[in-house]
Amino acid sequence: MQLSLASVLHESALRFPDRVAAIEDAREATYRELWDGALARAAVLRELGVRPGDRVALLAPNGIDFVTAYFGIVAAGAVVVPVAPMLVADEIEHLVRDSGARLALAEHGCAAQLAPAVAAAGVPAVVLRDGGDDDLTTRAGDVNPLPAAVARTSEEPAVLFYTSGTTGRPKGAILSHGNLVMNCFVNAFMANEFRGDDVVLGCLPLFHTFGQTVAMNSAFLVGATVVLQPRFDAADALALMRRHDVNVLIGVPTMYIALLEALGDGEPVALRMCVSGGAPLPVAVLEAFEARFGCCVQEGYGLSETSPTATVNQPSFGLRPGSIGHPLWGVEVEIARPEVEDRIELLGEEQLGEIVIRGHNVFAGYHGLPEATAAALVDGWFRTGDLGVKDADGFRHVIDRKKDMILRGGYNVYPREVEEALARHPQVEQVAVVGVPHPTHGEEVLAVVVARARAAGEDPLTAEELIAWAAERVARHKRPRLVAFAGSLPLGPSRKVLKRELRAQYAHLGEAP
Numbered sequence: 001m002q003l004s005l006a007s008v009l010h011e012s013a014l015r016f017p018d019r020v021a022a023i024e025d026a027r028e029a030t031y032r033e034l035w036d037g038a039l040a041r042a043a044v045l046r047e048l049g050v051r052p053g054d055r056v057a058l059l060a061p062n063g064i065d066f067v068t069a070y071f072g073i074v075a076a077g078a079v080v081v082p083v084a085p086m087l088v089a090d091e092i093e094h095l096v097r098d099s100g101a102r103l104a105l106a107e108h109g110c111a112a113q114l115a116p117a118v119a120a121a122g123v124p125a126v127v128l129r130d131g132g133d134d135d136l137t138t139r140a141g142d143v144n145p146l147p148a149a150v151a152r153t154s155e156e157p158a159v160l161f162y163t164s165g166t167t168g169r170p171k172g173a174i175l176s177h178g179n180l181v182m183n184c185f186v187n188a189f190m191a192n193e194f195r196g197d198d199v200v201l202g203c204l205p206l207f208h209t210f211g212q213t214v215a216m217n218s219a220f221l222v223g224a225t226v227v228l229q230p231r232f233d234a235a236d237a238l239a240l241m242r243r244h245d246v247n248v249l250i251g252v253p254t255m256y257i258a259l260l261e262a263l264g265d266g267e268p269v270a271l272r273m274c275v276s277g278g279a280p281l282p283v284a285v286l287e288a289f290e291a292r293f294g295c296c297v298q299e300g301y302g303l304s305e306t307s308p309t310a311t312v313n314q315p316s317f318g319l320r321p322g323s324i325g326h327p328l329w330g331v332e333v334e335i336a337r338p339e340v341e342d343r344i345e346l347l348g349e350e351q352l353g354e355i356v357i358r359g360h361n362v363f364a365g366y367h368g369l370p371e372a373t374a375a376a377l378v379d380g381w382f383r384t385g386d387l388g389v390k391d392a393d394g395f396r397h398v399i400d401r402k403k404d405m406i407l408r409g410g411y412n413v414y415p416r417e418v419e420e421a422l423a424r425h426p427q428v429e430q431v432a433v434v435g436v437p438h439p440t441h442g443e444e445v446l447a448v449v450v451a452r453a454r455a456a457g458e459d460p461l462t463a464e465e466l467i468a469w470a471a472e473r474v475a476r477h478k479r480p481r482l483v484a485f486a487g488s489l490p491l492g493p494s495r496k497v498l499k500r501e502l503r504a505q506y507a508h509l510g511e512a513p
Contacts, residue, residue: 005158005177006075006149008184008217009035016196016223023244024064024228031223034067039149040140041072047143048103048126052077052150055099055160057123059083059092059114060107061230062206065128067216069105069136070206077150078102080159081172082207085110086475091170092117095162099172099367105136154178160367161209163304163412172367173305175209182360183307184217186328191312192275192298198224200248201241203232203255209308210278215250224248234262241269249295252278252410256289256297257440263292271295275312277302278410279442280398283322300324301398305382306331307361311396323395324388331359335390336381338402344379354402355388356381404499406435406443411477413445415499418480421473427452427461432489432497433480436510444510447480448502450488461485482509 012021013035021031029037050056056073058080060066073080081099083092085107096104096117104123106114108130118125129137152158158177162170188194192214200219204211206228219226227244229237232255240246249271251259256276274289274297281299290296300312301324310333313325327333337345338354347353362382365373376383385403390396406413415433422431430450435443447470451461463483470479484506490498 001154001178002151003154003177003181004074004149004152005180005217006038006071008181008221009038009071010075010149012220012223019196019223020225021220021223022064022067022202022226022228024062024230027064029064029067031220034064034071036145037068037140038071038075039145039147040143041068041136042076042146042149043143044136044139045072045076045078045103046146047139048124050076050078050102052152053156054078054102055081057081057083057092057096057099057101057104057118058106058207059085059104059110060128060207061085061109062202062211062228063107063230064228065107065137066206067228069128070212072136072140073105074158075146075149077152079157082159082161082212083114084205084207084475085113086477088473088475089113089116089120090473091475093120094169095172096121096123098170099160099162108135152177154181155364157364159209159212161304169417171369171372174364174367175304175307176364179307179361179363180213180217182330183309183328184213184221186330187214187309187312188218188221190316190329191300191309191314192218192273193315194218194222194224194248194273196223198222198248198272199244199246200224200226200250201237201246202226202228203237204250204252209304210250210252210302213307214275214277214309219248232258234258238262238266238269245270247272249274251276253281253285254279254409254441256281257285260285260289260292268293274298275300277309277312279407286321298325301355301396302361303384305363305376305384306357307363310357310359310361317394320393320395323391323397325396326394327396328359328361331357331361333357333396334381335388336383338387341375342378344381344383349390349392352387352389352399355384355386355396355398357384358382404434406433406445408435408438408443408445408477409441413478418445418447418470418474418478421470422447422449422466422480424473425461425466425469427454428466430489432499432502434499434502434506436482436503436507438510444482445478445480446482446484446502446506446509448484448486448489448506450486482506484509 302308
């Protein structure tokens with residue numbers, strides 16, 4: 001069956017050509033302008049040798065240039081490889097190499113950051129817009145646009161999202177055109193009920209599947225307007241919301257917390273719909289936000305591997321604070337016996353187990369990693385690694401994580417990757433990274449370190465030294481803000497570090513002022 005993610009923008013350009021689709025600072029773009037820009041950029045990509053199925057890396061903050069490049073890649077029949085702007089060169093190089101990207105596109109401010117990575121990977125790069133003769137925007141004005149998007153089937157890949165795994169290296173989750181079109185369709189029309197006259201705050205990063213599917217694509221599908229914020233700042237967000245009459249907020253818990261703080265005693269913005277995901281939203285924050293803004297918050301749950309939304313609190317089922325709601329239309333979310341790995345054994349109501357998902361939103365697998373794919377996709381279900389329960393009314397609840405993943409401010413942090421960076425320090429003998437509770441970020445990254453003895457007269461290893469070391473080797477959101485020194489790490493019978501003991505022992509550090 002032919003189906004392209006490009007149709008999300010194309011169809012709205014046919015139906016609402018003169019309606020404003022995106023706003024970025026003083027710039028506005030209608031649906032016709034966005035689609036024409038995407039087709040022109042697709043023609044440039046073809047001139048640069050990009051063919052259907054090729055991977056194209058895209059490194060840019062939220063903005064109109066990101067949108068036209070994103071849909072230009074898809075319209076060319078290629079696969080988008082989103083790259084987070086906060087990544088360092090080594091991390092970018094891995095994504096570019098592993099994906100097999102043929103080309104990399106970068107916003108002008110990110111070009112210097114991208115340059116060493118693509119040079120090491122041997123991949124050409126093009127700047128989206130810098131006023132020069134060779135940037136993507138200028139070249140797009142000098143070519144004949146593609147007459148239409150390149151035809152794709154629903155099973156072919158559209159976006160390759162990189163999500164870290166327990167091996168310490170990010171894994172590329174292959175999401176098809178069918179995955180992404182269906183997920184934004186069901187979000188827009190059944191779960192969250194977007195409207196054509198909505199104005200959506202685009203504060204979620206568009207390099208992430210939550211921002212792409214739930215904020216951008218769901219809004220574009222119904223012909224709404226997205227106000228793009230390149231980097232979230234609560235005070236600026238409130239100003240944008242007031243200036244543009246924003247009535248829909250899609251965000252992660254830390255955004256809701258920051259908006260409440262920034263609002264203070266001020267006049268709240270009139271919101272119609274709010275959706276939260278990416279991490280558990282504390283019920284106290286949900287209740288405070290609803291009281292101040294007069295709008296219910298629909299909390300949901302999903303992963304990059306599920307396009308992303310799997311469940312959400314939906315008006316048709318009722319809303320239950322502290323839960324992640326019910327599955328989306330066409331998606332099954334159940335609880336399975338966590339200790340059984342080679343098959344899926346479903347559990348009943350109120351039984352704690354691993355959350356498993358199947359449906360149109362589940363990814364095709366991990367790029368180039370058949371063993372990881374086989375471990376994640378079992379009996380047609382995706383094993384999330386998260387623990388949860390289903391209550392008697394069908395509401396799902398996330399209880400804990402089976403794996404050691406840390407959720408800091410809505411971003412996934414995988415300890416192994418941070419541990420490997422810290423272990424390279426010459427004075428680190430052993431290190432374990434865990435998450436400890438934090439009042440605003442949900443969790444904070446803590447490194448528990450066993451230091452090597454230093455020579456007589458040398459200063460001991462300090463937390464500041466390790467934090468600075470990590471700052472040069474991992475992205476900002478992954479860096480440990482807390483460091484504890486220990487004489488040894490607790491070990492189990494198989495000599496694995498007992499991280500549950502570390503979390504319990506050092507839980508108080510994340511709550512300290």
